Amino acid sequence: MSGGAGTRLWPASRSDRPKQFLDLIDDHSMVRATLDRLAGLATAPPLVVANATHADLVATELSAAGHDPGRMILEPFGRNTAPAAAVAALHLTADGTDPLMLLLPADHVISDVASFHAAVRHAAVLAAGGALVTFGVVPTSPETGYGYIKTGHPVDEESFHIERFVEKPDSATAESYLEAGTYLWNSGMFVFRCSAYLAALSENAPEMLAACVATMKASATSNGVLLDADAFSATPADSIDYAVMEHTDRGMVVALDAGWSDVGSWAALWEIGEHDDDGNVLIGDIVLSDSRNSYIRSEHRLVTVAGVEGLVVVSTPDALLVTTVEKCQNVKTIVDILKSRGRPEATDSTG
Amino acid sequence: MSGGAGTRLWPASRSDRPKQFLDLIDDHSMVRATLDRLAGLATAPPLVVANATHADLVATELSAAGHDPGRMILEPFGRNTAPAAAVAALHLTADGTDPLMLLLPADHVISDVASFHAAVRHAAVLAAGGALVTFGVVPTSPETGYGYIKTGHPVDEESFHIERFVEKPDSATAESYLEAGTYLWNSGMFVFRCSAYLAALSENAPEMLAACVATMKASATSNGVLLDADAFSATPADSIDYAVMEHTDRGMVVALDAGWSDVGSWAALWEIGEHDDDGNVLIGDIVLSDSRNSYIRSEHRLVTVAGVEGLVVVSTPDALLVTTVEKCQNVKTIVDILKSRGRPEATDSTG
Numbered sequence: 108m109s110g111g112a113g114t115r116l117w118p119a120s121r122s123d124r125p126k127q128f129l130d131l132i133d134d135h136s137m138v139r140a141t142l143d144r145l146a147g148l149a150t151a152p153p154l155v156v157a158n159a160t161h162a163d164l165v166a167t168e169l170s171a172a173g174h175d176p177g178r179m180i181l182e183p184f185g186r187n188t189a190p191a192a193a194v195a196a197l198h199l200t201a202d203g204t205d206p207l208m209l210l211l212p213a214d215h216v217i218s219d220v221a222s223f224h225a226a227v228r229h230a231a232v233l234a235a236g237g238a239l240v241t242f243g244v245v246p247t248s249p250e251t252g253y254g255y256i257k258t259g260h261p262v263d264e265e266s267f268h269i270e271r272f273v274e275k276p277d278s279a280t281a282e283s284y285l286e287a288g289t290y291l292w293n294s295g296m297f298v299f300r301c302s303a304y305l306a307a308l309s310e311n312a313p314e315m316l317a318a319c320v321a322t323m324k325a326s327a328t329s330n331g332v333l334l335d336a337d338a339f340s341a342t343p344a345d346s347i348d349y350a351v352m353e354h355t356d357r358g359m360v361v362a363l364d365a366g367w368s369d370v371g372s373w374a375a376l377w378e379i380g381e382h383d384d385d386g387n388v389l390i391g392d393i394v395l396s397d398s399r400n401s402y403i404r405s406e407h408r409l410v411t412v413a414g415v416e417g418l419v420v421v422s423t424p425d426a427l428l429v430t431t432v433e434k435c436q437n438v439k440t441i442v443d444i445l446k447s448r449g450r451p452e453a454t455d456s457t458g
Numbered sequence: 459m460s461g462g463a464g465t466r467l468w469p470a471s472r473s474d475r476p477k478q479f480l481d482l483i484d485d486h487s488m489v490r491a492t493l494d495r496l497a498g499l500a501t502a503p504p505l506v507v508a509n510a511t512h513a514d515l516v517a518t519e520l521s522a523a524g525h526d527p528g529r530m531i532l533e534p535f536g537r538n539t540a541p542a543a544a545v546a547a548l549h550l551t552a553d554g555t556d557p558l559m560l561l562l563p564a565d566h567v568i569s570d571v572a573s574f575h576a577a578v579r580h581a582a583v584l585a586a587g588g589a590l591v592t593f594g595v596v597p598t599s600p601e602t603g604y605g606y607i608k609t610g611h612p613v614d615e616e617s618f619h620i621e622r623f624v625e626k627p628d629s630a631t632a633e634s635y636l637e638a639g640t641y642l643w644n645s646g647m648f649v650f651r652c653s654a655y656l657a658a659l660s661e662n663a664p665e666m667l668a669a670c671v672a673t674m675k676a677s678a679t680s681n682g683v684l685l686d687a688d689a690f691s692a693t694p695a696d697s698i699d700y701a702v703m704e705h706t707d708r709g710m711v712v713a714l715d716a717g718w719s720d721v722g723s724w725a726a727l728w729e730i731g732e733h734d735d736d737g738n739v740l741i742g743d744i745v746l747s748d749s750r751n752s753y754i755r756s757e758h759r760l761v762t763v764a765g766v767e768g769l770v771v772v773s774t775p776d777a778l779l780v781t782t783v784e785k786c787q788n789v790k791t792i793v794d795i796l797k798s799r800g801r802p803e804a805t806d807s808t809g
Contacts, residue, residue, distance in 0.1 A: 118762070394792055394795050394796060396788050396791045396792055396795070397785070397788055397791070405778075408775075408776055408777065408778070409776060409777040409778065409796075409801070409803050410777075410778045410780070411469070411777065411778065411779050411780070411789075411792045411796075412779075412780045412781065413779070413780075413781040413785060413786075413788035413789060413791060413792050414781050414782050414784070414785025414786070414788045415769075415780060415781060415782060415785075418766075418769075418780065420778075420780050422778055424759075425759055425760060426759065426760040426761075426762065427756075427759070427760065427761045427762065427771075427773055427778065428762050428763075428764070429761070429762070429763045429764075429766060429769065429771050429780055430763065430764040430765050430766065431765050431766060433765070434748070434764060434765030434766075435764075435765070437747050437748055437764035437765045438762075438764060440747045440748070440764060441745055441747055441762045441764050444745050444747070445745060445760075445762075450760070452760050
């Protein structure tokens, strides 16, 4: 799943080239890293669900990773994750087979691939038994930017039934979750048999399933499947959690302790980046003096920083953002202001 | 006097175009503002002492202000203020006259011109009587960035004999100066009869006077006076305060309360700038969210700032500075690092 506009990583991320296509972490995009992370899992060729405007970007990443660039389902617009998973499941079962589907957002970072593979194999066993499996990240801090999953009865040492999903908590609540030890971060990754997901959708969101079936019938296939816009517009926008997981009694969660981050903000990039002795993450042409715990990114010219702490500085050819690690969610406000003024810097990348 | 490299206002100020030539305050350079500030004082045509590499810049400013662009003394290198004042005094007395000389650094801001004029007229009366007069700014805060003048016996309500000059104080000392009410900021502006200054120089720094006399004899005149480098290199570098004022018993100080600032740092520009309701000074293409008491300057592209306080952000076509109002003196460290690496951004303006 390569959706999302990545507004919270503006000004690096733009609508026409959002964060999953950027080399924010290393020399590869996050789409590429997500594809490469499958190596060793003996999966079938990957299928990418993406916005149609990003078709060329996705095809390039698929080719670069050694895959068929036509393995895409292209959405005319986003309808959240539940319809995306539905059209993927319908596509994968069109030939009469019923494979297990590993569903991964393309904008995550996972540093410990071996642990990730072990968790996926574990989840596959549970899903083969009929479960709808999600992954819950073992929390390392009282994060307020993630939703949580309250674990229920254990299935085995590494997996649980799901007691309930909880929304992003405030600080005090997040602290209590961390202490309780029975809450996991909701990762948005899943494994289920295609038929199991479609059956759950039929039970809990039948109008969505009907719209997705109609969409697949009306859609064109050339380089990838281009979803029919009229038909797809009839599907409600909803997440897999809301549409299915919160209602089914077949949900399970596998604990994942693999250096996971959703790269959802500049603060996240500061956390997972390589720090210097003063806790700074520095990318590009930067001269620093007397500064600590800051994320400084220069994409094209000299950036100098002196006497600051906990700052985020991101410099691109056409725009600069200065904010703090703590308040970097404010970038959404900035992008909203820019959009309201019709500024191209809000949406268009510079090449 | 248009000397100085203005390093503390990097990256706007560069060696080849230092701060006094920039439109930092309003639509005019500080050189131009210094020339224009004379209007109404019935002075003779102004004479600018500047570095020879800035000859074209100075001539342009003189012309734009309606003055003869040839009224320049051009130094091959800086030797501080005492030699600059000496060559100016020698030049002004070359025709056998002995005028009063008003000596002004070209990088100051004075918001209340009427009060400035009144103080100059007052100083001229004292100087006509033989005094070497400087201006002491009535302090409005416990500034640690300025030297101070301790006032002695009063001459009249607005002027004093000079008890002593004191170096830049620490915070506690500056507080005590402010409370005492007998300390003024050392402005570096002077009025004296040319012969009085030259006589004081002869008494207290005879080798400097001799070198300056030799320099003037060896110098060429075409567009302005170009000081002979060999001869000028023999003059010691010293300030008027050190070379003369601290030794003479003819020194007086006129109190000046005219909205004076030496524009010596980004913090000074933040203080004298026009503030929005949140205490920010914003110049250029800027989008702000939830930010206070910051100085943000964009010279060429979109700058966005969110969730910060007391920050300095200066963006030029080839370099960016991010620091704090409190620690903006650190920019000297940045420029030193850049010079040690041979970076052109340290010295060369981009046009």
